[in-house]
Every structure is written in C-alpha cells, then in structure tokens.
Amino acid sequence: MSMQPLLDVEQLKTYFYLNQNQVAKAVDGISFSVFPGETVALVGESGSGKSITALSIMQLINKPGKIIEGSITMNNQELLKLKPKQMTSIRGNDIGMIFQEPMTALNPVFTIGNQITEIIRKHKKVNRRVAEIRAVSLLKVVGIPRPEEIMKEYPHQLSGGMRQRVMIAMAISCDPQLLIADEPTTALDVTIQAQILDLMVEMQEKFQMALLLITHDLGVVYEYTDRVMVMYGGQIVEQAPTKQLLKLTRHPYTQGLLASLPKIDEDVDRLGTIKGTVPPAYNFPIGCRFATRCPFVMDKCKESNPELKELDTGHFVRCYLYEDGGSTNDDD
Ligand SMILES: Nc1ncnc2c1ncn2[C@@H]1O[C@H](COP(=O)(O)OP(=O)(O)O)[C@@H](O)[C@H]1O
Ligand SMILES: [Mg+2]
Numbered sequence: 001m002s003m004q005p006l007l008d009v010e011q012l013k014t015y016f017y018l019n020q021n022q023v024a025k026a027v028d029g030i031s032f033s034v035f036p037g038e039t040v041a042l043v044g045e046s047g048s049g050k051s052i053t054a055l056s057i058m059q060l061i062n063k064p065g066k067i068i069e070g071s072i073t074m075n076n077q078e079l080l081k082l083k084p085k086q087m088t089s090i091r092g093n094d095i096g097m098i099f100q101e102p103m104t105a106l107n108p109v110f111t112i113g114n115q116i117t118e119i120i121r122k123h124k125k126v127n128r129r130v131a132e133i134r135a136v137s138l139l140k141v142v143g144i145p146r147p148e149e150i151m152k153e154y155p156h157q158l159s160g161g162m163r164q165r166v167m168i169a170m171a172i173s174c175d176p177q178l179l180i181a182d183e184p185t186t187a188l189d190v191t192i193q194a195q196i197l198d199l200m201v202e203m204q205e206k207f208q209m210a211l212l213l214i215t216h217d218l219g220v221v222y223e224y225t226d227r228v229m230v231m232y233g234g235q236i237v238e239q240a241p242t243k244q245l246l247k248l249t250r251h252p253y254t255q256g257l258l259a260s261l262p263k264i265d266e267d268v269d270r271l272g273t274i275k276g277t278v279p280p281a282y283n284f285p286i287g288c289r290f291a292t293r294c295p296f297v298m299d300k301c302k303e304s305n306p307e308l309k310e311l312d313t314g315h316f317v318r319c320y321l322y323e324d325g326g327s328t329n330d331d332d
Contacts, residue, residue: 004076006074006178009032009070010070011069013025013069014056014065026052027234028049039227041221042054042212042215043214043217043218045278046216047278048231048232049233049235050183054214056072057079059082075177093176095177095178096209099182100182100183106163108156116138116173150162159192161195164185168200177209179200179210180212181212183216197223201224211225222246227241228245230253233290235308236308238250238251238317244315252294260273260274276292279292287302287303305318306319
C-alpha cells in the first residue's frame with residue numbers, strides 16, 4: 001500500500017516488572033500499521049497481549065507496566081514523545097477507545113448526559129447547551145431510542161447493549177480518525193453482539209474512521225475486517241488480509257483458532273480446541289512461544305524463536321514450517 005499509515009507501531013515492547021526477577025513481556029516487539037479508513041483485527045486468546053497493545057497506544061499503561069522500547073506514530077507524530085497533556089488531547093480527539101465492560105468506563109454517579117457533554121467540552125470549546133445538543137444527536141446516531149430521556153439516566157439504568165452504545169457515542173464524539181475497540185461485545189449476549197458490531201462498522205463508514213478491532217473470536221474477524229493480525233505470547237505470529245488468511249491459514253496457532261470455531265449444524269462443542277494454555281508472559285519458552293502446544297513442533301522450534309517473515313505480499317508468518325518459503329497446507 002502506498003498510502004501513508006494513520007497509525008504506525010514499530011518494535012513496541014511493554015513489560016510488567018512484577019518483582020526483582022520476574023518480568024512479564026506482555027507486548028514483546030510488535031510492529032504494525034493501520035491505514036486510514038481500514039478495519040484491522042487483533043486476534044488471540046486471553047493473555048496474548050491484545051489489551052496491553054491497545055493501552056500502550058493510548059499510553060494508559062500503569063505501574064508496574066512500562067513501555068520500554070519502540071515507536072508509536074499517528075500521522076507521523078511520535079506519540080511516545082508527547083507530554084501527558086498533549087497525549088490527553090490525542091485521546092478523544094484523534095483516537096477513541098471502547099472497552100469490553102462499559103460499566104468500568106462509565107462513571108456510576110453521573111448521568112449519561114453529564115458524561116457525554118463533559119467529554120465533548122473537554123475536547124471542543126463549546127458551551128454546555130451546544131454540547132448537550134451534540135450529545136443528544138450522537139445518542140440518536142448510535143441508535144438509542146428516546147435520547148433526551150436517556151441523557152438524564154444513570155449507567156446502571158441501561159442494559160449492557162445500551163451502555164455499549166453510549167460508549168460508542170462517547171468514543172466518536174470528537175470525530176477520531178482511529179477507533180480502538182477492545183472486545184467491545186464480549187460481555188453482551190449474542191444477538192446484541194451482532195448489533196453492536198454492525199453499529200461500529202456503520203459508524204466507521206459514516207465518520208470515515210479506521211477501526212482496530214480486538215477480539216478473541218475469529219468468527220467476528222471474518223465478517224467485519226479487512227486485515228488480521230494474530231497475536232500469541234506478546235508477538236504477532238501471522239498477519240494477512242482477512243480473505244487470504246482464512247483461505248490459506250499458515251501458522252499452526254491460527255489454524256488451531258480456526259478449528260476451534262463452532263461450526264454451523266454442529267452441536268458437539270469445540271472439537272479442534274488447541275490443547276494447553278498460553279505460557280505466562282514472565283516465562284516464555286526460549287524458542288517459538290507456541291512450541292509447547294504446536295502439533296507440528298520440530299527440534300529447532302524449541303531452540304530459537306522464528307522471525308516474522310513475509311511469504312506472499314502482505315502475508316507474514318512467524319514459523320519454521322515456512323523457512324524455505326514453502327507451505328504445508330495448500331494443494332498446489
Ligand atoms: N496489570 C498487570 N500486571 C502484571 N502483568 C500484567 C498486567 N496486565 C497484563 N499483564 C500481563 O500481560 C499479559 C497480556 O495481557 P493482556 O494484554 O491483557 O492480554 P489479552 O488482552 O490478550 O487477554 C498477561 O497475560 C499478563 O502476563
Ligand atoms: Mg484483553
């Protein structure tokens with residue numbers, strides 16, 4: 001792609017210093033870009049480093065965590081060099097974020113109206129009345145019925161789906177160029193999940209935002225995203241345009257994630273689930289981080305960690321099975 005990236009992350013490392021001899025390498029050298037208007041998925045099981053990646057971009061990492069290396073640029077501006085005040089302005093104005101559990105992001109003691117107008121006024125120099133009008137129209141945009149009444153209500157009075165709609169309204173209130181959604185539908189029931197994802201994509205198109213969608217569900221990726229990055233053990237193990245990734249899945253981990261998706265007409269649950277669990281971030285194996293669970297593990301996988309290599313245009317894989325640019329699972 002010749003277009004300038006909107007967001008560019010290079011060799012980002014975010015570590016948690018748990019005690020004198022334990023360091024959790026939550027994010028361990030990841031690089032990726034998000035282009036204007038694009039929808040990119042960041043996928044992986046729980047504990048793979050997805051949220052810490054998002055929080056690093058927002059610079060919301062707290063002790064004992066620390067961004068120790070790398071670069072994060074937005075429109076060519078280095079975010080890691082900004083003063084806290086400048087970063088506050090980036091959050092909201094340029095990057096909006098939606099979290100998994102809206103209850104933790106909303107303040108229980110203020111009305112919905114208060115919270116949205118507050119955010120609008122923090123970033124735009126408008127008076128209360130103008131902010132309120134904008135708040136009501138945003139609630140309308142995200143499909144909230146009777147927005148004037150909802151303005152006067154408190155978060156606990158709304159359903160989970162409605163709360164997530166409010167969060168989306170707040171995240172897009174200042175027209176960000178990038179929206180980061182961290183498992184935005186995980187806490188919701190299935191029918192509401194689809195509605196919220198549809199709404200996000202609708203908002204993305206309407207406001208021409210780029211969307212970084214974090215999820216543990218490859219099923220969601222298939223329907224909603226242009227490009228996928230698969231994360232395991234704090235690193236990207238496979239990255240490709242969505243269609244290509246699903247057509248020719250290269251990394252054994254991604255293959256495992258796909259196999260564990262429930263299939264239509266199949267009530268036996270999760271036949272292909274990957275055995276074992278993600279190794280703890282303070283104790284990764286020396287070699288490939290997936291070696292302990294990989295059905296194709298070879299000796300060298302236990303000795304050193306493979307590099308992320310581009311096999312076809314835009315399709316990157318971190319796996320020794322493809323050392324010579326070969327592949328194990330295509331039919332030609
Ligand atoms: N507050 C924290 N303190 C210590 N370690 C943490 C903290 N937050 C995250 N980690 C470490 O980072 C890893 C990745 O976390 P996270 O990004 O939240 O995973 P994901 O969002 O993919 O489920 C965790 O498995 C853990 O080892
Ligand atoms: Mg997470």
